[in-house]
Amino acid sequence: xxxxxxxxxxxxxxxxxxxxxxxxxxxxxxxxxxxxxxxxxxxxxxxxxxxxxxxxxxxxxxxxxxxxxxxxxxxxxxxxxxxxxxxxxxxxxxxxxxxxxxxxxxxxxxxxxxxxxxxxxxxxxxxxxxxxxxxxxxxxxxxxxxxxxxxxxxxxxxxxxxxxxxxxxxxxxxxxxxxxxxxxxxxxxxxxxxxxxxxxxxxxxxxxxxxxxxxxxxxxxxxxxxxxxxxxxxxxxxxxxxxxxxxxxxxxxxxxxxxxxxxxxxxxxxxxxxxx
Numbered sequence: 001x002x003x004x005x006x007x008x009x010x011x012x013x014x015x016x017x018x019x020x021x022x023x024x025x026x027x028x029x030x031x032x033x034x035x036x037x038x039x040x041x042x043x044x045x046x047x048x049x050x051x052x053x054x055x056x057x058x059x060x061x062x063x064x065x066x067x068x069x070x071x072x073x074x075x076x077x078x079x080x081x082x083x084x085x086x087x088x089x090x091x092x093x094x095x096x097x098x099x100x101x102x103x104x105x106x107x108x109x110x111x112x113x114x115x116x117x118x119x120x121x122x123x124x125x126x127x128x129x130x131x132x133x134x135x136x137x138x139x140x141x142x143x144x145x146x147x148x149x150x151x152x153x154x155x156x157x158x159x160x161x162x163x164x165x166x167x168x169x170x171x172x173x174x175x176x177x178x179x180x181x182x183x184x185x186x187x188x189x190x191x192x193x194x195x196x197x198x199x200x201x202x203x204x205x206x207x208x209x210x211x212x213x214x215x216x217x218x219x220x221x222x223x224x225x226x227x228x229x230x231x232x233x234x235x236x237x238x239x240x241x242x243x244x245x246x247x248x249x250x251x252x253x254x255x256x257x258x259x260x261x262x263x264x265x266x267x268x269x270x271x272x273x274x275x276x
Contacts, residue, residue: 039080043083066265098232114230124227125254127226135215148173150174159177
């Protein structure tokens with residue numbers, strides 16, 4: 001009986017030892033994967049966001065613009081290559097970030113919903129002004145959000161203009177979504193909407209290119225929101241160490257006000273490309 005008991009104890013000990021070894025191997029593998037250095041980052045953003053981002057006419061797989069230039073400055077600061085890619089519409093960009101198929105979004109407004117799938121870096125690297133766009137035949141004057149009640153509006157799908165306006169619009173306004181800003185401009189032109197909600201600078205750049213120079217914009221802003229750099233939760237590069245490096249570098253670049261000359265340069269760049 002003593003021999004059988006000893007054998008049973010030995011077998012149990014061997015089994016527990018094997019389990020411990022397997023667990024340590026798995027834990028060690030996961031730990032190594034989590035701490036592996038990030039060798040490259042993929043950034044993307046809204047491809048209809050001139051002068052901040054738009055598709056490169058020379059290579060339509062790339063995005064260029066002020067935000068893309070900022071990513072290259074950030075890359076030098078953190079010592080990690082950053083590729084700024086075109087992955088589709090603004091809606092698709094956000095879906096790609098949710099799945100961790102891109103690492104960074106180079107320019108996003110803050111919303112609580114987006115906090116569910118990406119981290120925000122502070123401070124915002126640029127402040128943008130959102131306005132109301134109307135046709136030349138428009139007969140109503142925009143002064144406050146309440147002026148939009150009872151009127152049919154448009155914006156681009158999955159767009160946000162700040163938590164406060166988004167909540168107000170959801171409760172009180174009728175704002176449909178177009179897949180692209182160009183489609184929204186066409187719908188406004190044929191009377192399928194009475195106004196568009198969109199940022200002033202990117203909207204004006206596209207309107208000029210498409211020949212919609214007659215469109216009017218409100219003198220009163222709907223909102224003034226900050227553009228943030230974000231990092232997807234599912235990105236394999238999302239570690240505390242890299243977040244710290246990015247935050248420190250972005251703070252430095254923002255303090256140096258690098259976006260001002262980048263925006264001015266890319267406004268001229270866009271105008272040259274838009275010329276026939």
